[in-house]
Amino acid sequence: MxxxxxxxxxxxxxxxxxxxxxxxxxxxxxxxxxxxxxxxxxxxxxxxxxxxxxxxxxxxxxxxxxxxGFKNAHTHTAMTFLRSFADDLPLQSWLFDSVFPREGQLTPDDVYHLDILGIMEYLTSGITSNFDMYFFPPQNAQASVDCGFRTVQTSGLNDFGGDTALMEENYNICNSLGELSSFIIGFHAEYTTKKELMEDIAALAQKVKSPLFAHNSETESEVKDCIKRYGKTPTQMMDSLGMFEYGGGGYHCVYMSEEDIDIFKKRGLYAVTNPCSNLKLASGIAPVKRFLDEGIPMGIGTDGPASNNSLDFFKEMYLTATLAKVREKDAACVSADQVLYMATCDGAHCMGLDDCDRLEVGxxxxxxxxxxxxxxxxxxxxxxxxxxxxxxxxxxxxxxxxxxxxxxxxxxNIGFDPKEVYAKANEIIGRMK
Amino acid sequence: MxxxxxxxxxxxxxxxxxxxxxxxxxxxxxxxxxxxxxxxxxxxxxxxxxxxxxxxxxxxxxxxxxxxGFKNAHTHTAMTFLRSFADDLPLQSWLFDSVFPREGQLTPDDVYHLDILGIMEYLTSGITSNFDMYFFPPQNAQASVDCGFRTVQTSGLNDFGGDTALMEENYNICNSLGELSSFIIGFHAEYTTKKELMEDIAALAQKVKSPLFAHNSETESEVKDCIKRYGKTPTQMMDSLGMFEYGGGGYHCVYMSEEDIDIFKKRGLYAVTNPCSNLKLASGIAPVKRFLDEGIPMGIGTDGPASNNSLDFFKEMYLTATLAKVREKDAACVSADQVLYMATCDGAHCMGLDDCDRLEVGxxxxxxxxxxxxxxxxxxxxxxxxxxxxxxxxxxxxxxxxxxxxxxxxxxNIGFDPKEVYAKANEIIGRMK
Missing domain, CATH: 2.30.40.10 (Urease, subunit C, domain 1)
Structure with a gap:
């Protein structure tokens, strides 16, 4: 056109x-x-x-x-089926009693349809691409391509299923679906992944020369447990395994040590902030001002619709600025301009979408x-x-x-009838109740 | 109809x-x-x-x-003209260099038109009534009545202008404009109002048997300064002057002592929370869970559009729940149901609108x-x-x-052309730059 x-x-x-x-x-x-x-x-x-x-x-x-358009730099799109399914619960019971048992029942076809529902919501919020971590990346990527939406898939690999051979296969598939789809190496998080598997993942990132992303330092206990296990923070541990040879970054990044900040600077890593999710799950408030002061590039993400519960970039942008202000007790810190730069340019760069970052000829x-x-x-x-x-x-x-x-x-104008998309989502969660 | x-x-x-x-x-x-x-x-x-x-x-x-409809239990509607006029500034410079000098130039006619812009925004957000504190309450009330919108006006009286005779006149005018308009006694805040004037205000509230509302314990320094001045918190000070003989409450209520909580319970006062404003001005996070645990009824307010910067009740409701969760480090505290009860029923009761609180015959x-x-x-x-x-x-x-x-x-469908309302707002602030 x-x-x-x-x-x-x-x-x-x-x-x-x-x-x-x-x-x-x-x-x-x-x-x-x-x-x-x-x-x-x-x-x-x-x-x-x-x-x-x-x-x-x-x-x-x-x-x-x-x-x-806004770049949603961290999400689990197909979790639409669990929106408002089990809120106002303690985190552990939400995850183990409500989320995990139902995610285990998802088929690739389910994920395809649930992803479309999320894409529709992205479009209403001015989001033009997502950095998506979920089961069955090829199906998620195909849903995006079929809708005309741009996606960067990553892996949520952890100890509970999958291996790096499958991740490499998904990497190759998602990178071959045309210009709307790509794949960056990733895994779920240090706290769900054994050292041996993390070593395999590091080797794969180095083999394909990909940046690497994972959930990182989202909660205080995650960091404490990692230090107990390895004598290192998650950032230090991942870096020591050679995971960041080709850059990458972390999702959430709420609890960061001085050394973590240094590693992010040295490696040119991106800190992706997820303010709505961090509030709703009571995780904390990320040190956004500090990242900006240190010149660490940042993306903004909605996280998944089960923990947020919306995919609304305006809410995320508002909170990226205002939570920083209340955290630092400084109404002047973190400006609207800085937030819009993250939401558009830095977010695009974080996702490897350098040609989608701004309005410019070419x-x-x-x-x-x-x-x-x-x-x-x-x-x-x-x-x-x-x-x-x-x-x-x-x-x-x-x-x-x-x-x-x-x-x-x-x-x-995505080739799918909204009413059918809604009916399918209700049918999928209805089947599981 | x-x-x-x-x-x-x-x-x-x-x-x-x-x-x-x-x-x-x-x-x-x-x-x-x-x-x-x-x-x-x-x-x-x-x-x-x-x-x-x-x-x-x-x-x-x-x-x-x-x-x-949602009840906006604290706002300064006509501050629409200062939306995004001077953000990302330290609080004092925002107030003294940007806000106050321009508010001083407002005419009653300006306020009438600026109020209409705010009412339009309320309607887009499902807000059906506001509890409004600003200059020229009769003009604000008239704007509401002319639009068909329901308003409860209060006074922002303080040391910088006005007296209780004018407030009583406004009380009588706003209570006589028909069923869409009413007036509840109020004043700006302890930190802007001398003791003698507060005594006059208390006498007026008792004379007309009105509840009384004011900004209360919005910032940490406000409370500290009040204790330095009187050996009492703002709540204790106001109570000691007999301000709450007929009930009422406080706007913001971020920094509350045990004795303050007791006074709120004893007097049946309403705590009105303003989460967006409290974040953006770096004031802090209100103890919403504590209020609920103590059975203190709560309203939710947007505060004015200069400090927020929107009049969006969905953002306020989201933050009322989720800021409580992160404050208490408890994802289970303050449920969606509790927030919707504040947004509709408690908010209505706080504003004296008992017949607007729920969907019910009559x-x-x-x-x-x-x-x-x-x-x-x-x-x-x-x-x-x-x-x-x-x-x-x-x-x-x-x-x-x-x-x-x-x-x-x-x-x-309010009898005003949106384009003309926007043009007028731009003209008013344009005149002042």
Whole structure:
């Protein structure tokens, strides 16, 4: 599809990690942005070798905002079936009595359909790609590809099933499903994985030269237990096994030692924060200000819908900024600009999606339109701060992935009927009760 | 208007502060609920003396949810003009350099228009009434009445202007504007109000037999300074002046002593929590679990849009539950049911709106329709938990106040053109820059 957006406010990312908003047009040809400007210098574009374009659609943005889609840098998408299934319970009983026994009953086909439900929710929230850890990565990746959604799969391998041979197979499958799907090496967490298996995983990451991600230092007890076991924190342990030879990072990163911070800096690792989940499971508040002060790049993730319980990036962005403020007792720390940089650029880099990080000629057209003509976005004192501190899913008018509009004015264009997706999710959990 | 809702899920409040969801019809005649049931016992209704009804509208709810509107139990609505005007600043500089100098320039007419912008945002979030403290209460109340929105005004009196004679005048005006407007005695806070003025305010509350509300123990330094001044906490000080003879309560209530808790229990005071504002201004996390354990009734408020920056009740409800969990390191504490009870019933009682607290025959028709056919509300494992933990403004299909639909399918029906409301808000802040 070739789409010309005009009469738009356009969100541009500057070199110093800040933003500016310009008025103009943005053109998408197939899956890429080919022009951003005032529309007056069109001849120049064609002089650079672009063919004349037949527009499939010309969209009047009505002075609303075009911006890069949000990158959900940690989630377990297909856990949609357990949303609100067993909340307000102590963590252990939630996990062992409610979650694990039902996850054990999931089929690859179940996961395919549950993933689609999650993708729909991502689209309503302006999320254009996810970094997904769950059972059956090839089925999750296929669901994404079939919807037109961009996914980066990783493995949740641990002692309770699977091995690195299967992970390598999944790595190869997910990396061969076309440009919407990729795979980065990962595993569940130190506390669920024996040392020997972690060594195998490190060897695989080195063999395929992949970054490596895992849950890391999500709870205080996880860190204490690891120190008891190995005399090392999870970060130190993973690093000592050679897991970060090609970079990577950690999900959650709530309880970090000075040495952990040093390892993240030395290895160029990403800290992915999951504020909603960390609150709801009573895990704690991550040291976001510290990461930023140290120059550690950060992504933001929703975590899975069973622990969150939504896949709402506006909630995550709001909390990334405001929880830091209350943690540090400093209303000035962690700005809206810093959070939007994580939500778009750093998140994309963390997921290996360097060509989806910003609105720029040549980048992939993973972008969203935010409705500024709603009361929560008025007055327009500062659009950046309005997005982070007052924005909501309701402001998402359109979500485009890889040049295709997948969601527009509350309607989905993913090739699946929402009612059937909902019915299937209810049937899957209904079967298990 | 007479409106018959059918094919609905209906949210009913039970005596033990929990809820059940039943299928059926809900009828509104003029401003009241006159029937809830399966529609099969209609004759019985008329046998009880109801006249036959000519329906103005019959609405197929399509198995979505009708529930009581949310009560915003603390806000400064007309601060919309300062939304995102000066964030990510230290509290003192935000207040003294940005907020106060501009508030001083507001006219009554400005406040009227800025209030309408806030009301529009309330409606998008399912809020059907507000407990509002700001300059010019009669103008704020008039804006509400003109929109058809329900408001409870209070005074923000302090040492920087006004007196109790003006407050009494405002009390009389706001209580005479019809059933959508009322006034409860209040003042800004101990830290902005001399003892002599607080004594006058206490005398006025006793004279008119009103409950009394004020900001209370929002920050640690506020409490420390009060103890230094009087040897008493703000709660103790206010109580010692006879301010709570007819009940009332406090806004924020983050730093509470044992004796404060005792006073709240003894006087039957309401603790109104404002979690978004408390995070964003780095004030702290309120002891919500403690209030609930002690049986202290609670309301939830957005605070003003300059400190929040939105007027989004879903964000507040989510944080009321989840901040308690992280504060107490207990994922099981403060349930979704408890939060919804605050958001609807306790909030209404706190504001003196006993006839707006639940869906029941004879109660005022302050109610909302939530769209359950969206991905964040599926599967329907538990609708109550879905609302609190996964709900968003996007799920609000309709907001009805006093029997009149003011917001439906993202369109407003308040007698004002949104574009003009936005333009006016931009003009007001533009004038001040």
């Amino acid at each position: 070739n789409i010309r957006f005009f009469n738009a406010k356009i969100f541009k990312t500057k070199e110093n990690h800040t933003f500016e908003i310009v008025n103009g047009q943005l053109w998408v040809r197939d899956n890429k942005i080919i022009y951003i400007g005032d529309g007056l210098d069109i001849q120049e574009v064609f002089d650079k070798g672009e063919d004349p374009i037949v527009w499939d659609r010309e969209i009047d943005v009505e002075q609303n905002l075009l911006m890069p 980048k992939k057209a993973d972008l969203i339109m935010l409705d500024l003509q709603q009361p929560n976005m008025q007055p327009e004192n500062n659009i950046i701060k309005n997005i982070v501190y007052a924005g909501s899913k309701q402001n998402v008018k359109m979500t485009m992935v890889n040049g295709k509009i997948l969601y527009e004015d509350m309607k989905f | 007479n409106i018959r809702f059918f094919n609905a899920k209906i949210f009913k409040t039970k005596e033990n502060h929990t809820f059940e969801i039943v299928n059926g019809q809900l009828w509104v005649r003029d401003n009241k609920i006159i029937y809830i049931g399966d529609g099969l016992d209609i004759q019985e209704v008329f046998d009880k003396g109801e006249d036959p009804i000519v329906w103005d509208r019959e609405i197929d709810v399509e198995q979505n949810l009708l529930m009581p 109660k005022k028709a302050d109610l909302i329709m939530l769209d359950l056919q969206q991905p964040n509300m599926q599967p329907e494992n538990n609708i109550i938990k879905n609302i609190v933990y996964a709900g968003s403004k996007q799920n609000v299909k309709m907001t009805m106040v006093n029997g009149k639909i003011l917001y439906e399918d993202m369109k407003f």
